[in-house]
Amino acid sequence: MEMRPPRGALLLVLHAHLPYVRHPDDEDHLEEEWLGEAVLECYLPLLEVLERLAADRVPVRLTLSVTPTLLAMLEDPLLVSRVGRRLERQRALAEREVRRTAHDAELHRVASFYQARLERLAELWSVRHRGALVPAFAALADRGLVELIASGATHGFLPLLRTSARAVRAQVAVGVAEHVRQLGRRPAGFWLPECGYYPGLEQVLAAEGLRFTFLDAHGLTDAEPRPLLSVHAPAFTESGVAVYARDPEASEQVWSSEVGYPADPVYRDFYRDIGWDLPTDALVPVVGPGRPRRATGFKYHRITGRGPDKAVWDPELAFARAGEHGRHFVQRVQERTRALVTRMDRDPLVVAPYDAELFGHWWFEGPAFLEALFREAARVGLSVVTPADDLQAWPEAQVVAPVESSWGEHGHASMWLDPVNDWIPQALHGCAQMLAPFADAPRLDQVDERALVQAFRELLLAQSSDFAFILRSGTVTAYARARVQAHLAAFLELVRAVRAGSLDPLRLHALEDRDPVFPSLTLGPFRE
């Protein structure tokens, strides 16, 4: 097979994930709002950008991982209805804000911007997508704009689950199965939660028919033998799974709070919010009576600089700057790959993976950056590819053994293995040991099996890397600890009840009802 001449390419990956948070008994649960925020600030704007690009016939090839927990929440009628309610509250707040800021031209312009934006989002949510974003993502994949890849069932950090091979296999297998069930297609690739890799994990991926995954840069550059093409080409592992490595410069350009694009002074400041600035009474329509203050999404100021004094945000200026940054990003990729193309016998790649929630939530102007990036890439002829495109074009690569790594702090596991959260992997290991003999049992009573499947579900939920992360980062630690404890307690309750023959069907039903995630779950993925 004759190869075409190499050319530089960008491989852009967005990883969309939220932990499973569902509290049916609390209408205004603070942590449940993460989903509403992400839908209105990230997912809807991303869909809007991609569809606009497609309408303008701009070539788009985006690699997108959507985790099973996020897919499950996006399909949950209760949570979807609450997202809709949040949108209505936001629209009502926008109306109030337009009135409140009428005396101040600068603030009023921002309030009017929010109002118009929310009207557009409401149209997208209710009319265009009818509250169903999962089919919208699937449709993008059908149209060839997006390559959807799978991820861990509950985003378990696999290097810390490795003491139980079953637990690792289950995270991968359930993740793939849920991807197939919810998106209707087999994934070719897998996003390792937190880019957490350890030697041997590729065999688990290979067993699920997964062809590629992503590592942080040092996972590949420290591989044995050293990869000849550094992070600019994939390498094969012995199992045949290809690994792509995150490009450090591309990461820093977008992630860094010091020198990255989102730190530009004209961009909207994330922290200043009327939820903290306005009197409590004025917030009642948004946060509810007697509820603590919380961010509303109405932010009137720009980063400006260090210190608390902030200038008023100018949407026009900010979105123009996002366009500049998108073009600058493409220009840098071109410069770098142009220098590499003469030294490589394949396409030199810049692999740029990011959390999808960065664009729109943390970096409000992020979706505009993405749009400008794709438009500029099309204009200058920079190829934007997915791993499947790349591996089909260049099926030969060096064989290496990557090293244990993650994209967390210091590149390893310290974020998820620390004195504040190291009780979690210990407990998870014990639970996996408890469940193993039941999973291997040749025959189970029907109700017992239901209970054990629910126990398995609880175990998967307790494995989420997000809770350990929160405990370490010190944000909403009480919630994170309570969540892990609740899942562990439910697991133990169910397994002990099965063992003792004292299962309460009503209690089982209540637990199933509490977290109805992975409805097709069986003990199969946990079997030896």
Added chain:
Amino acid sequence: MDDLKKLSVERLRELARKHLGKGHSRLRTRAQLLAALTGALKVSSAGAADPTGAPVPADSRVRVVDFPPGRKGRVRAEHTAPKGGRRGRTAPPSGSGSTPRTAAPVARQGAGGGGSNGSTRGAGGNGSAGRGDGSGGARRPRAGAAPSAAPASTPGPVAPRVEPVVEEAFFETPQMPRRQRHTPVPLEQPEPGPLASPREVGTDAPLLLVRDPTTLFVFWDFRRELERGAALGLREPRVLLRIYRGADLDRSLELPLGARSTYVSGLASGEEYTAEVLLLGRDGWTRPIGNRSGARQLPPGRLEVRTLRLPWSEPLGRGPGASAAAPGREPLDSPRRLTLPSSPGARGPGHGPSPSGGPRSGRN
């Protein structure tokens, strides 16, 4: 008493603190310490008395034995206490006559009937015992309180300073450190333990997780029968964790009995390690719990490419700072920081979560 001369000044001070009580700090030189200790110990060895003044049977003395077989110079008490005396495994309740392992001799004097047993237990104390558990330290009387603590009826000429078995005290802490404590035992847990934890299952071996290229997290939760079997016959056991680098013992760490995990740092990146958990008795006996762990390889540390530009005309010895350093050479393409039109230090997406707490914040 010739043995005293072989001891270091530090050890002599320790003995002085133990046997001379208040005022020992005034002894500055080695000669002063030797003289004072010789005098004090002669008195007690001549009497060989128990805290009540009764003679201690000769066979309750300590003798030097090889322990374990093949290792010279280790000391173990021969438990030949009179009938009825407890071979204390754990510290009995306060006032029962036996004392915690950190208790000073004077405390035993005031303790009443269990004197002989108390002397046996005292033999096992060592320099670090005071940190071993809080109860021991809490019960330890001040040296200055000794005279008033002694019963009025106590016979003997220098009752407060009587040491029941001098040699025992002398040998109780070997001069050579038996095991270096590379990792200090944490004094307090930063987080409460989990409320829900599976206790029905247990492991056969410790488990290793990689925290970073030089740190392993080792945890274990052995099956109860394994733990009980290992503890049988061991006095006041502590956990001993042995870390092997390949086939070689890399280090041993002593941990409190209830320890279930620890971080082992300062390991060599890229190397393969295993771990073994043992119980260590007060007298030095060890017994493994379960099996050795499976091997875990640490990832390699980051390699740095260093270059130096040293013009031929520059004399050596002025240090690299005298010449301009060349930019670092990196393989293929050099991903380097890019200066962007941004606000230096302004809080961006990597800075931290909002007060409402997004779960995906602050990464990378």
